Amino acid sequence: MPAIDTGATAWVLASAALVLLMTPGLAFFYGGMVRGKNVLGMLMQNFAAIAIVSIVWVVVSYSLAFGGGSDIVGNLHFAGLQHMSQAVPGYVGAGAQVIPPMAFVVFQLMFAVITPALITGSTADRWKFGAFVPFVVLWSILVYGPVAHWVFSPEGWLFKRGALDFAGGTVVHVNAGAAGLAMALVLGRRRGWPKEQMRPHNVPFVLLGAGLLWFGWFGFNAGSALGANNLAAYAFVNTNTATAAALLGWITVEKLKYGKSTTLGAASGAVAGLVAITPCAGFVSPLGSIAVGVLAGGICPLAIGLKTRFGFDDSLDVVGVHLFGGVVGSLCVGLFATIDTNSAGKDGLFYGGGLGLLGEQALAVVSVMGYSFVVTFVIGKVISLVIRSRLTAEEEIIGMDVAMHGESAYELGAAGGTGGGTQSLPAVRPPVPTTGVGT
Amino acid sequence: MRLVTAIIKPFKLDDVKAAIEAHGVAGVTVSEVQGFGRQKGHTEVYRGAEYTVDLVPKLKVEVLVDDLDADKVLEALVDAARTGSIGDGKVWTTAVDDVVRVRTGERGPDAL
Numbered sequence: 278m279p280a281i282d283t284g285a286t287a288w289v290l291a292s293a294a295l296v297l298l299m300t301p302g303l304a305f306f307y308g309g310m311v312r313g314k315n316v317l318g319m320l321m322q323n324f325a326a327i328a329i330v331s332i333v334w335v336v337v338s339y340s341l342a343f344g345g346g347s348d349i350v351g352n353l354h355f356a357g358l359q360h361m362s363q364a365v366p367g368y369v370g371a372g373a374q375v376i377p378p379m380a381f382v383v384f385q386l387m388f389a390v391i392t393p394a395l396i397t398g399s400t401a402d403r404w405k406f407g408a409f410v411p412f413v414v415l416w417s418i419l420v421y422g423p424v425a426h427w428v429f430s431p432e433g434w435l436f437k438r439g440a441l442d443f444a445g446g447t448v449v450h451v452n453a454g455a456a457g458l459a460m461a462l463v464l465g466r467r468r469g470w471p472k473e474q475m476r477p478h479n480v481p482f483v484l485l486g487a488g489l490l491w492f493g494w495f496g497f498n499a500g501s502a503l504g505a506n507n508l509a510a511y512a513f514v515n516t517n518t519a520t521a522a523a524l525l526g527w528i529t530v531e532k533l534k535y536g537k538s539t540t541l542g543a544a545s546g547a548v549a550g551l552v553a554i555t556p557c558a559g560f561v562s563p564l565g566s567i568a569v570g571v572l573a574g575g576i577c578p579l580a581i582g583l584k585t586r587f588g589f590d591d592s593l594d595v596v597g598v599h600l601f602g603g604v605v606g607s608l609c610v611g612l613f614a615t616i617d618t619n620s621a622g623k624d625g626l627f628y629g630g631g632l633g634l635l636g637e638q639a640l641a642v643v644s645v646m647g648y649s650f651v652v653t654f655v656i657g658k659v660i661s662l663v664i665r666s667r668l669t670a671e672e673e674i675i676g677m678d679v680a681m682h683g684e685s686a687y688e689l690g691a692a693g694g695t696g697g698g699t700q701s702l703p704a705v706r707p708p709v710p711t712t713g714v715g716t
Numbered sequence: 717m718r719l720v721t722a723i724i725k726p727f728k729l730d731d732v733k734a735a736i737e738a739h740g741v742a743g744v745t746v747s748e749v750q751g752f753g754r755q756k757g758h759t760e761v762y763r764g765a766e767y768t769v770d771l772v773p774k775l776k777v778e779v780l781v782d783d784l785d786a787d788k789v790l791e792a793l794v795d796a797a798r799t800g801s802i803g804d805g806k807v808w809t810t811a812v813d814d815v816v817r818v819r820t821g822e823r824g825p826d827a828l
Contacts, residue, residue, distance in 0.1 A: 535764065
């Protein structure tokens, strides 16, 4: 193994903590968008995903993602985090890691955590907690492990073909987006959608969550340089720049289309930009990142209309934001990548690199999308055969918080009422004394 | 005794309170309510999906007054609540059979 670089190790460990914070951030981003009776159900699925994946990763799925032995999936050499004194397979020559393998394990764990958490946006308000838990276990093993191996591990087939994904445009976002679509179809629509009004119950939560995501994403993207170096700084600047451009792009589309720019649109635009720059962050120039952000901020707000046109209830737009954002970003690598930013990268179409890279990017997108959709659909269906995956009609009306967890997010009025409703007077009045008591 | 009930625009509360206090009314009950009348609601757009909010937030102000004061208080209240635009609300009075002050047990006009 090459010598350990202490600066790089410190940055990657700090980045792991930054990426961890993204999942609670995501929980609030989504939690604010659901109705008030379902907010704890949403927060709980995201919070529990941290715990479930943390265990599965240590036991088996890290080894499936980054073990050697095959193009398709890693072997079990590192299961239970054994053999951690050996270098991560495939990282050789100029790509050799200068951090301890254990630092890489925990950094990559946080990616494995947030990916299934992203799915919960498309399934909001109706996925039984008891079915969600086994789903995340199976999904981490059967979907995330192999897909991360294909793209992230130098031993994987898409990596070997030359597809570039700096921090997870395909592995995290296309993957979660396709899985979200599959689960929205497995579970079916929320009761009453799209006729019934389901307004976001707390838009400030959405902005709080988006802010935490933006903050944590610096670890996600700049940490993916796996060093405290020039490339990390580029990824950091590109991440911020694309996010800014996408935020402005989204609210501009809103202003033109609906007459008003909204705070929910600003939060959504920021997240769309963060998604799209993820695969590009360490390969494009800062000006390129503006183009990536503008494309994401322009395309994603139009893509969210697809669910109403085709009638699938992707409740919080995982398809519109993560699938489309991930596809836009992954293809943009083929257009805007430049070796001026990363000598280990390639030149895209607009930098004289021809169509080759764009073709590999498209192949990676289609492969990940297809595999994730099909396998997720099967996992969802199989679990539904064994246990009930969906809330009953009554539970759905009561809401996830009380029905699944026996809790309420908010104390609404002293009478425990609905907040603002009038309490009727008791039919029988208590007897009134005829003489005054006291003064 | 009469109960004066007013549905008013929320931002008019301070004016209304001042007006009825000027008439010597000692107490008032205010609740947040929602409803609709001739004033239309509004639409909100979240990620392109339109939501109609047809129930408009209002305040309900309730004042118990002596029969003799009822008209004066009602008129003062109406004047204070008026902006002249649609959605100013309504004020009505109803007859009240009996009133009891809980602390002392006083009844009728003495309890006001």
